[in-house]
Amino acid sequence: MKTPFVFPTLVLLAAQLICSMPLLAQNTGADSFQYSQESGALQKQAFVSSAADYVFMTRQEAKWMLKANYAAMTSGRSRSGDFEYNLELGVEAKLSPSFSVNGLVGYNHKSEQIIRGFWYAQIEPRWYYNMAQRIAAGTSANNFSGNYFSFKLTRFAPVDYQRSDRTIVAPQQRLMLTYGIQRRVFNHGFFDFSMNVGCQQDTDHTPVYVQDRIGNFRLSNWNNTALGGFSARSEVRLGLALGGQKSKATASSCDIFRCFEEDKSMLKIDMTRLFYVAPNNVNVSLSTAYERKINKSAWSINQEVRLDYSYRFERFYIPFGITGLEGNTLSGRYVLEPRFYYNLKKRIMQGKSANNLSANYVALHSSNELAHSFLNFSPENIRLRTNFITSLGVVWGMQRRLFANGFVDAKVGLERNLNKTFHDFIIPGVNPVLDIKIGFAL
Numbered sequence: 001m002k003t004p005f006v007f008p009t010l011v012l013l014a015a016q017l018i019c020s021m022p023l024l025a026q027n028t029g030a031d032s033f034q035y036s037q038e039s040g041a042l043q044k045q046a047f048v049s050s051a052a053d054y055v056f057m058t059r060q061e062a063k064w065m066l067k068a069n070y071a072a073m074t075s076g077r078s079r080s081g082d083f084e085y086n087l088e089l090g091v092e093a094k095l096s097p098s099f100s101v102n103g104l105v106g107y108n109h110k111s112e113q114i115i116r117g118f119w120y121a122q123i124e125p126r127w128y129y130n131m132a133q134r135i136a137a138g139t140s141a142n143n144f145s146g147n148y149f150s151f152k153l154t155r156f157a158p159v160d161y162q163r164s165d166r167t168i169v170a171p172q173q174r175l176m177l178t179y180g181i182q183r184r185v186f187n188h189g190f191f192d193f194s195m196n197v198g199c200q201q202d203t204d205h206t207p208v209y210v211q212d213r214i215g216n217f218r219l220s221n222w223n224n225t226a227l228g229g230f231s232a233r234s235e236v237r238l239g240l241a242l243g244g245q246k247s248k249a250t251a252s253s254c255d256i257f258r259c260f261e262e263d264k265s266m267l268k269i270d271m272t273r274l275f276y277v278a279p280n281n282v283n284v285s286l287s288t289a290y291e292r293k294i295n296k297s298a299w300s301i302n303q304e305v306r307l308d309y310s311y312r313f314e315r316f317y318i319p320f321g322i323t324g325l326e327g328n329t330l331s332g333r334y335v336l337e338p339r340f341y342y343n344l345k346k347r348i349m350q351g352k353s354a355n356n357l358s359a360n361y362v363a364l365h366s367s368n369e370l371a372h373s374f375l376n377f378s379p380e381n382i383r384l385r386t387n388f389i390t391s392l393g394v395v396w397g398m399q400r401r402l403f404a405n406g407f408v409d410a411k412v413g414l415e416r417n418l419n420k421t422f423h424d425f426i427i428p429g430v431n432p433v434l435d436i437k438i439g440f441a442l
Contacts, residue, residue: 056183058134062143062244063094067104067190070239071272071436088237092126097135097142100126102150119157124178126150143244144190145183152176152196174200174231190241194234200278201228229279236272236438254352258401263356265292268407271439282311287437289409291339296355298344302363304335331371337395339363358400365393365415365433391415395433407441 053059069088090104102124126148134140154174180194254260270287277283289304312327339361347353373385393415401407413433 055185056145057143057186057244058140058145060143060184060245061141062184065092065144065184065190065241065243066090067092067237068240069104069106069237071236090122092144094142094144098128098132100128100144102126120154122152122154124150124152126180141245143184148178148180148182150178150180152178152198172200174198176231176233184241184244187246188240188242190237190239192235192237195232196235197230197232199229200231230277231279232275232277234274234276238436238438257358258356258403259347259353259358261356261401262354263293263358263401265290266357266401266407267442268409268437269440270437272437280313282309284309289335289437291357293355293357298341300339300341300357302335302337302339304333304337306333306335307331308333326376327373329371329373331369333367333369335368336366337363339397356401360398361396363395363397363411365391365395365411365413367391367393367415388419389417390419391417391431393430393433401441405440405442407437407439409435409437411435 067090069086069090086106086108088104088106090102092100092102094100103122105119105121107119127150128144128146128148131140131142131146134146135142140146152175154176156172156174176196176198178194178196180192182190182192184190268289268291270289273285273287275282275284285306285308287304287306289302291300291302293300308329308331310327310329312329340363341357341359341361344353344355344359347359348355353359367390369387369389371387371389373383373387375383375385393413395411395413397409397411397413399407399409411433412435414430415433416430
C-alpha cells in the first residue's frame, strides 16, 4: 500500500472492528481471498475468515509501534460553534508477548473566548490477555493486533495564549481501567477502540476570568473548586502507524469493501461518539442516518439525526462564601445532504462496482441545530436558553459498506453559519467541516 492512500483505506476498514467482531477472532492462515459471482443478477458476496490475517497483519511480528492519531484531529465544532482540534502522538513497545507499555502526548485546542487549550500526557501498561495462546496456536505473531486490558494514567495541563495565568480548565489527572480492541491495519495504519472506567481528580483551584463588554479579560474574585470522582468514556483512535514487519500479501479491495453488492438504501448508526462521564460533566451522543438512492442514478439523499445531552456542574469560592452553576443542555441536529457519487457510473461501466452507496461523493451540506439549556446559578437565579443554529456548505466525502454490517463515512468541506457569528477559521464567516463516522449499517 502506498503511503498517500493510507488514511482513506484505513478509515474504510476501521468500522469492521466494531461491526464484525466474530471475524476478528478467526484466522485460517489462507494466503489469498476469493469471491464468486454467478452470471446474471448480482449476488451477495461470501467472505472468508482469512481477511482478518491480511487486513490486520496478525501474522507479522512487531515489537514497537509509533502512532499518530488522525481521528483526534476531527473533533469538529464545540457547543458554542468554535473550532476544536486535537494533535496526538504515541508509541507502544512490547515487554513480552502478552505485555506492553503504551504512551502518548497530545494537545487539545479550542478557539473559544475562555478555554484556549491544554496539553496532556498518558502512560498505559497493557495486557494482551490471549496473545500468548494465539502465538502458541499459530494463529498470530507477536504484535499489537489484539484485545487487551490496561490502566491509563493521564495528566492534563492548561495552556493560554492571551494570558500568562491559567485558564478555566483545571489541571487534573485521570486513572482508568480499560478494555480495548487494537488492530494494525495494513502496513501503515492502526485502529484502537476502548471502553474506560475509573476516577478523575482536579489538583487545585483555578482562577476564573470574566470578559468585559469591550472584550478584555480580567481576573474575578471567584475561584473554581477542585472536583473529583467517577469517570467513564468511550475512545476511538485511528491513524498512521510505523514499526514491525511489513506484509507483502496482496488482495482485491472488493474482497473487503463489498463492491459488487447493490444497495438502494442504508440505515447507519454511528459508534464513534458515545459517552463521556466526569465528576462535573456528562455527555451522551446518539447519531443515526438514513440514505436512499434516487432511482438508479448516482444521486442520493442522506439525512442524519443526532441527539446530544450534556450536564455540567461547577462550584466556586467567592469572597462571601461558596456558589455554583448547574447546567443541562439537550440538543437535536438535523443534517440534509443531496449527494452525487461522481465516480460511480464509471466504476460500474469498468466492471469495478455495482450500483450502490460505496463510492466517493460531493454534496450540499445543510445543518440545523436546536439546543435548549437550563442553567441553575441559585434558587433565585435560574435561566433558560434556546439557540437555533443553521448553516450551509459543501463537502467532499468517501463512504464504504464493509463486510456484513459495517460502514464508514468520512467527509471534509466548508460551511457558513447563516444566523450566528462565530470565530472565523481562515475565510471570514466560513468554517471547516471535518467528520468521520464508523458504525453499523443495515
